[in-house]
Amino acid sequence: MARKPQDFKTPVHNNWCPGCGDFGILNAVQMALAELDLEPHRVVIFSGIGCSGKTPHYINTYGIHTLHGRVLPYATGAKLANPDLTVIAVGGDGDGLGIGAGHFVNAGRRNLDITYILHNNGVYGLTKGQASPTLKLGVQTKSLPQPNINQGVNPLFLALAAGYTFIARSYAYDTRHLVTIIKQAIAHNGSAFIDVLQPCPTYNDINTREWYSGEDRKDPQTGRAIPRVYKVEEQGYDPLIKPGMSDAEIAAKLTRFIEKALEWGERIPLGILLKNETVPSYEERILERIPFYRETPPARQRISDAQGRPTLDLAKLLEELKVT
Amino acid sequence: MARKPQDFKTPVHNNWCPGCGDFGILNAVQMALAELDLEPHRVVIFSGIGCSGKTPHYINTYGIHTLHGRVLPYATGAKLANPDLTVIAVGGDGDGLGIGAGHFVNAGRRNLDITYILHNNGVYGLTKGQASPTLKLGVQTKSLPQPNINQGVNPLFLALAAGYTFIARSYAYDTRHLVTIIKQAIAHNGSAFIDVLQPCPTYNDINTREWYSGEDRKDPQTGRAIPRVYKVEEQGYDPLIKPGMSDAEIAAKLTRFIEKALEWGERIPLGILLKNETVPSYEERILERIPFYRETPPARQRISDAQGRPTLDLAKLLEELKVT
Amino acid sequence: MHRKNSLAWLIGGAQGSGVDSAANLFAKACAFGGLYVYGQREYYSNIMGEHSYYQVTVSDRPVRSVRSYTDILVSADAETVFLHALEVKPGGAILYDPKLAETPLSKVAALEHRAREDIHSYLQARGLPETMSGMLHDAQARGIQLYPVPYDELLHQMMGEKAPQLAQAKRIANAMAVAASCALVGYDIKLLERALEDIFFGKKKVIELNLRACELAYEYIGKHFARDFPITLEPIVANESRIYVTGYQATALGKLTAGCSMQTYYPISPATDESVYLEAHQIFERRGEQGAIVVVQVEDEIAAITMATGAALAGARAATSTSGPGFSLMVEGLGWAGINEVPVVITLYQRGSPSTGMPTRHEQGDLRFVLHAGHGEFPRIVLASGDLEECFYDAIRAFNYAERYQLPVIHLLDKSLASSSQTHPAFDPQRAHIDRGLLNSSAVGESYKRFAYTETGISPRTVLGTPGGIFWNTGDEHDELGHITEDPIERIRMMDKRAKKLEIAAREIPLSEKINIFGDPASELIILSWGSPKGAILDALEALWAEKRSVCFVQCRLLSPLPSDDLRKLLERAKRRVCIENNYSGQFAGLVREQTGIAMDHLIVKFNGRPITMDEVYQSVKEILLGTAPRRMVLTHGA
């Protein structure tokens, strides 16, 4: 019997602001889990700290609300210990690219099979609207006393530099699109990163729902808004890098990726922008070292017998230290 | 009277291994300071922790050997407090892109006028040769028990993603080249990043001096080694992005940069790869907020009179809180 | 029984619905009337919707704490009535919106599970309906007067079709509730008008709108209810220049007075407000010229402490401000500042912990941590302020200590101080003095040694950029020049040198900056405490003294170096000793025992995330005096 999004809901009172983009992401995660028909107990949602950090409490799977900026190492630890788990990390842009930027970069280097969803709202929501690392230089949201003094970092670009092998962007209010992306990210064997544009109606009055959907630039003829966001797949964009491609082909892919990654303002691309299948996953790399890792990963080692006696053959290890 | 490199030396015993690339970088810094004829007391060298971290002790300027991974925020603090200082940060690749990656990314967003020299040796030298974040996946240096399990991060690429406006690469054993680059980096008004290829003869037997200079691939005709490193300037590469350039021109520049940044192995580009003059420096951004910042920066505020009385006009500030 | 000019007022409602502004309005209206006011804000770690409330104590004598009870409860929503009705004293009042009266308990979505269960049981046990009116009935039965005020109707009546949108209407309704409160206690509406003008300074339309709405509500009370409320407020004459100031402001003003010219921060509750305030006041006047503070929002707290340290090395008075989780990340940087003898100030607003804990709630749980934070041993000065005046003057002292003894200084505050507001005589810069210690600002010559061994352990300091003053720093153990050494003898000397500074500080810092003594140390009981419980203790002391109870209060302000000899002498002579702290284990009591050998007879602790009230102190101290108290008493007041 297939699961329903409802199966992934908890009765916990949700205290996000009305209209917050986080609702869209939450729904999309629940729908994706249902559509993939995953058993709730095999899924773990990790989160950082921020408004977005509350997500796991609203999802009926294992839910680990970690520390500010540390969502990736926590998630990594669990996945390494038990690779059978479906591990999803979610968190704010301050969480992931401010205080957590070091982990973001270094997790990219591993290509572990996890999915990371960034709630990109341009602000530090839960601490009342300071500029987040994705907010562009000179922009002044209503919560800022002065225009932003720092350059914004480009999450897609940074993800590429860090080594993520699946890089996508979606939009909190386009739930259907987001669901599709999340499902593919989970299916991808390697580190998947999704930059989700998440309006924060309370503090970010620049990158609003209206702005993304172009309410400020109506077609003079039809009177219809011309959305800023558009879908690369609709333009025939192909994100796939696969084994056997020539260096030139790969370079061309990367160049197109970067073009897309740099687009902002008037046109904002959504979709899977990179899916690189030429890089071995971290699990595959561990298997090179520990051939039986998949069968008995750290969480499933039989470390003692029924009497609580260690199963380790210590004598063998002591052999090399023996003197008498 | 012009200064000599000798003026920038200290009598401190240097304990790097014989043949270490750090010597080349040290010499180059001293030569650059001499050639720029900087007053020693106006210069501060900050460093992280590692073999490279010992650099300041060997240089006769203010020298601040900070914590592992934290060289950039320390340097930033000093420069912000006193913009008249010439601030140079140096540190290892583990220091800067492992534990310090978060600061690396976030310092890029500021574009403060400092110079950051990365001692890129592919290993954690001072802790005995573990893989550093720049070592490529699968590479096994002599200090590693097994091939490297992580992907290497590309410092140039990461610097671009982070927002550095001056990005260069040089080579520890090409002192002349390095001196030129350092001088230009110091002259650049904004954050300058130099990725210095630094052989570590003790632990890294892959990226050695011989390897960089191509001793393993001699021209069959001349018998001469064909160096892997080459200079982009000799190929007419122009790194400059300046105000007034069109978006297309800038995009072309970035594409060329990325091409260069991705080259590795058979051909390794050296030189200034990006010099972006279109981004205001952090100092300029502060000036928007505090017009007299340059004259009385934090380190030069007259906070008390001769009697130790605060100079602040507190009464004015209390005005808005007054109730009776 | 009629009471004049003594009132405990509380307003509650959803986060983001203007509860704070209303409380501020009421407090300022009282303050403008020369009354003493103390306000304390309680709120969730949430942006919109969770329950928040604000307590205001008003009196014609100085007040410094909240009460366990409420005289007037202003409810902006049903949740407030469910949560606070039982705190209202018989004879008190509940103001509410009659349209909410039938809200069932089950519809109050944000209620905590435990609270819901308890309220359910309470109402069930009494056979009352599980609605807001159930609660109100119960209140009425306990002798509480009910004041339904139909805010919407009044607003509609006033504006007709032009009635504002929901969110704004809520805010205006809150202001109306304040006006209704004033009407209840017969307080002059003119003072409310002044408060409105002050708060919405310059925004004429807003002032006018609010004022008209307030007048309507004021009149409504007069018209619809008997003038029999037993408490009245009346303006009195204040013979001094007084401010109404919040803790984070007092601290920020102290920093500016001290000449702090650079502050780094990473957003975190409840510390952020201070940095935001500083940034909003980044440019100011100095005698004869303009001054400025550079406030930098950084990428994390590691950057915050290290960047501030870099700025301090360059000669700026530099600080960073944070709370528990942030401080946890600063520990390594603290040690570096310690070994390099860098004067850097860390303002730490303690909050409900451990871990993320209760980010917006109160606690004093970090004392032991700050004393020992950092691997290894290095001197630091830790001072804790007990009230808003101390926040201000201690902030200045923190920098003086830091520069005089060349070490990191931790200024220990907490959520209760950060978010309490108080009427206070205007701070006096004349009482402030700036001591930069041994600072060489010009050439010092060839042989300069940054860490020269001296009698006092303090070496003359230069800052980056000083001609002839070149030095080196390193986190490694170092020689007098600042170069790395692993020599075992140099090591001993350097450890001794650094430790010496703290001995000197202990000797030089005057007793008045270490300890405050209230009352006669030869009393029956000595109350020992530190930090923010001061206000509640002082308020309780007044009541106890009025009853001729023999109690003395010793407030410790300097926690490192601890004035152990002075404390020992005081405590040795005491007949009975009790320590009052806002934490679980009684950290300060432990510290005192470690350093003086003296154990407390009683420990009064509170760790439910709420500050201690005057009544809690009063009650528990009385139990001790009566001999009925257990060794450890856990206080629990607060919703």
Next chain:
Amino acid sequence: MHRKNSLAWLIGGAQGSGVDSAANLFAKACAFGGLYVYGQREYYSNIMGEHSYYQVTVSDRPVRSVRSYTDILVSADAETVFLHALEVKPGGAILYDPKLAETPLSKVAALEHRAREDIHSYLQARGLPETMSGMLHDAQARGIQLYPVPYDELLHQMMGEKAPQLAQAKRIANAMAVAASCALVGYDIKLLERALEDIFFGKKKVIELNLRACELAYEYIGKHFARDFPITLEPIVANESRIYVTGYQATALGKLTAGCSMQTYYPISPATDESVYLEAHQIFERRGEQGAIVVVQVEDEIAAITMATGAALAGARAATSTSGPGFSLMVEGLGWAGINEVPVVITLYQRGSPSTGMPTRHEQGDLRFVLHAGHGEFPRIVLASGDLEECFYDAIRAFNYAERYQLPVIHLLDKSLASSSQTHPAFDPQRAHIDRGLLNSSAVGESYKRFAYTETGISPRTVLGTPGGIFWNTGDEHDELGHITEDPIERIRMMDKRAKKLEIAAREIPLSEKINIFGDPASELIILSWGSPKGAILDALEALWAEKRSVCFVQCRLLSPLPSDDLRKLLERAKRRVCIENNYSGQFAGLVREQTGIAMDHLIVKFNGRPITMDEVYQSVKEILLGTAPRRMVLTHGA
């Protein structure tokens, strides 16, 4: 006076020149002969060139510490002679390379400034030339025998033109010096051969080359010097299976025995060795199947603790290993594990601090820090091992405590333990027991509450992936399900629940795992200590007891929860009490006073970065017994 089978041997030379291998060779040769060996390595935070040395104590009775003096000094360079000649006992020997004899002090570039000055003064005062031979002359005058051995010549003689390159020649020369030492004490060269075979296992050529060179050196001594060295070593029969093991290995083996299947680490001295050893042994045998540990080198220590915690949540026994600076970064993660009751083990190798401090030197300066690390209050267990046996068994216990009480456990070690090697009866897995606590590995049903309130505070645990065992974690205060709560009453309950676990642990953990008592507690003097000073204290005790001194030693192994009642009872009865610690302030003494009220009569501290020697303990305790000791004694031995 002739001595048999009791020797203090020291080899010194430049870092990276094979000093360690030579010491290892000597130690193993002795160990193979059934002798007891204790070795301790001293080195700079440097890769090549700085002075390093290795002390080896050999005896026919168990030895557990280094000595303040040296019987045989083997110098691989001139610096060693300058630095260590004064430690050689009259009657002792110095082996050196005659070609270095005329090395002037000024040419020894790596010497510390202070040491250079002192040696300069020393030689000048005696009118001796400032060269290595100046030092040697002085030694000779003090009754020390000189043994010049021309290593190069011997090598050339043996290999002619094929003599190895400089670096390798140095290593071989060091092996030759070991052989010469054996010759001096008349120790059978066959045992050296066995040691060579063991160390260079499988590398036939290397073994042969070294062996021949060793034989030459051995013969050289026999031929050129009188056989009058007063100390001899002779093999004895060992009636047990013994290992020669280093501290980090003992700990690693304990972890593997405990079933630790995931270890995260970020390189740092002196902790790294343990992780490297684990990685080198990542695959091993379990009864009937293969086992493995996943060792992950991460980006920083924040990732190390958080990743290990993630693994522990998934059900792996997970640990991380670090030293001071790394631990400073783990503090926030520690608190999260604390509030979420995650069993995670942190192995902390203390080192010279504060800050970067003396990265490769010894200290016990982190005690107070680990007890209070983290903002707010949460329970943790801290245990400290005193010797290599405890390193092994405590590593196992650490995981049992962690899982039984569901909290973070800090296993406190130090540089001295990490880098000391000792002959030891083979560890016995039969003595190990694995206790995973209340762990539900299968479905637990709909209403599972991860943090259910129970009698003991311990709630049955599930791990990620368990069907029916879904839970939530958060760093915020939470309810029984693990969801955020700010309810004041739930808060009190959860704080009580967590604190309760530590009370239970204090009750359940047997006294034998808390405290070791050596001797009669009714003695004249009780020595109190914790951690690595144990070895030196026990070695000194033997000597003191031999003199019929009335001394007892109480070693505290469990530091949180501190067995305060047991300690109080022991200390109360004591006539005099002294605490011995490798730190500045006597942190343990302070802790004991805080929790028992009992102050020490004396404090013996050492903080110069070197471990305490047996002789230092012996001397200072004797002074105390004689009544001539000051309250605080600072030990200073060590180069």
